[in-house]
Amino acid sequence: MNLSRKVDQLKHFKFWRFVSSGPNTEYGLEKKWAYYDQDFVDREAAKPLHKLTPTQIMFHGKFADGSHLVKSAHYLQQELPRRIARHIKDFQSLPYVVLINPIMQEVYELYLRAFRKLVHVTEIDNLEKERQYSFLLSQLLNDHKDVVTYLAKAFRQVKKFVPYEVLGDLAERTLTSRLGIRLLAEHHLALRHKKEHFIGIIGTQTSLKHIIERCVINCKDLCQHRFGYSPAVYVSGHTKATFPYIPAPVEYIMQELIKNSMRATVVRHIENPFEMPPIEVTICNNDEYFTIKISDKGGGIPDSQLSDIFQYSFTTSTDNEGNLCETEDTFDNFSRAANDKGIGGVLSGYGFGLPSAAAYAKFLGGSLTLVSMYGLGTDVFLKLIHINQPNCFRI
Ligand code: ADP
Ligand code: MG
Numbered sequence: 001m002n003l004s005r006k007v008d009q010l011k012h013f014k015f016w017r018f019v020s021s022g023p024n025t026e027y028g029l030e031k032k033w034a035y036y037d038q039d040f041v042d043r044e045a046a047k048p049l050h051k052l053t054p055t056q057i058m059f060h061g062k063f064a065d066g067s068h069l070v071k072s073a074h075y076l077q078q079e080l081p082r083r084i085a086r087h088i089k090d091f092q093s094l095p096y097v098v099l100i101n102p103i104m105q106e107v108y109e110l111y112l113r114a115f116r117k118l119v120h121v122t123e124i125d126n127l128e129k130e131r132q133y134s135f136l137l138s139q140l141l142n143d144h145k146d147v148v149t150y151l152a153k154a155f156r157q158v159k160k161f162v163p164y165e166v167l168g169d170l171a172e173r174t175l176t177s178r179l180g181i182r183l184l185a186e187h188h189l190a191l192r193h194k195k196e197h198f199i200g201i202i203g204t205q206t207s208l209k210h211i212i213e214r215c216v217i218n219c220k221d222l223c224q225h226r227f228g229y230s231p232a233v234y235v236s237g238h239t240k241a242t243f244p245y246i247p248a249p250v251e252y253i254m255q256e257l258i259k260n261s262m263r264a265t266v267v268r269h270i271e272n273p274f275e276m277p278p279i280e281v282t283i284c285n286n287d288e289y290f291t292i293k294i295s296d297k298g299g300g301i302p303d304s305q306l307s308d309i310f311q312y313s314f315t316t317s318t319d320n321e322g323n324l325c326e327t328e329d330t331f332d333n334f335s336r337a338a339n340d341k342g343i344g345g346v347l348s349g350y351g352f353g354l355p356s357a358a359a360y361a362k363f364l365g366g367s368l369t370l371v372s373m374y375g376l377g378t379d380v381f382l383k384l385i386h387i388n389q390p391n392c393f394r395i
Pocket of ligand 2: 259352
């Protein structure tokens with residue numbers, strides 16, 4: 001490790017100790033700010049959250065004078081600091097050995113910086129202030145778009161030091177709470193622009209077939225780039241169904257599942273690349289919920305691994321020679337999805353795909369079920385509740 005990196009780490013270390021241990025005169029001015037923040041953090045974190053159903057956010061109304069934007073920004077001004085404060089406290093409660101990991105600190109400091117910026121915004125009571133606030137929100141969304149990537153890297157570096165539950169629970173809470181925050185912020189920003197068949201982030205005529213087709217294009221690119229081949233994907237069932245939904249998280253989940261199926265199929269059939277069995281995606285829609293089944297003939301998953309595949313950081317990702325790949329290359333090759341909307345980054349080789357997809361499905365009031373027929377292939381079922389249902393999720 002070179003000297004400047006070490007000094008950098010020590011700097012972080014000092015900051016951390018200070019933040020987590022309260023006032024300490026040794027650090028002068030830094031102390032004042034950090035203590036000030038911590039006080040705020042504790043107070044905000046203790047406040048209740050006001051979660052909204054998609055229907056509530058969809059029917060907030062739209063007024064020609066833009067007052068709906070001021071109202072929406074005002075809600076976020078109250079809501080976001082308390083949600084971010086909870087993240088910060090979550091990080092602060094981690095074991096010391098995890099805290100001193102430089103990547104973990106990077107994520108922690110991102111949240112701390114976002115918190116500072118958001119709590120210093122003055123009351124939003126006119127459109128000019130709303131415009132400035134929206135600018136800040138889009139900056140923050142951009143700053144935080146790689147948080148899941150950082151988390152996955154940090155997870156891998158520190159997992160040997162602490163029991164799985166400590167990190168697994170943190171990853172689960174961070175991913176789902178972050179999804180909620182991003183959806184709310186993106187909804188507000190989307191309200192500012194008119195887009196056909198959309199109210200904010202809600203697509204009024206969401207087509208699962210179109211979402212799947214977009215994912216297939218991205219995944220095929222990644223798969224071709226990595227292996228030189230990619231399997232065909234057929235979509236059947238209720239392909240004409242359209243309904244109001246939030247497409248972004250479904251797209252993220254589908255992308256992870258199709259990527260897994262493509263990888264398994266290509267690895268299994270690499271000897272006969274021109275006779276690769278297609279991946280079959282079936283859509284089923286009814287009044288209460290919709291289900292998407294992804295069926296591949298990628299050889300399935302051994303029974304001995306079935307209890308691990310939904311654990312964060314479990315992967316059997318291999319390079320071309322079949323060795324367990326621990327390099328950054330796999331990650332880079334298979335992780336650059338063209339449609340990364342910053343909901344969760346797009347990961348492979350880090351073992352975050354299945355658990356994050358399952359966490360998002362649960363957040364959306366649904367489930368992700370995997371059935372493996374070891375030796376033949378895998379079926380994965382994504383089941384999500386419609387947003388007009390009384391027991392729908394809250395963001
Ligand atoms: P990653 O793709 O980064 O390895 P995931 O969480 O997406 O992480 O998947 C974890 C593991 O589950 C994979 O490494 C693979 O062993 C297994 N797996 C997931 N989906 C499939 C599938 N469709 N067919 C075979 N194995 C799969
Ligand atoms: Mg994966």
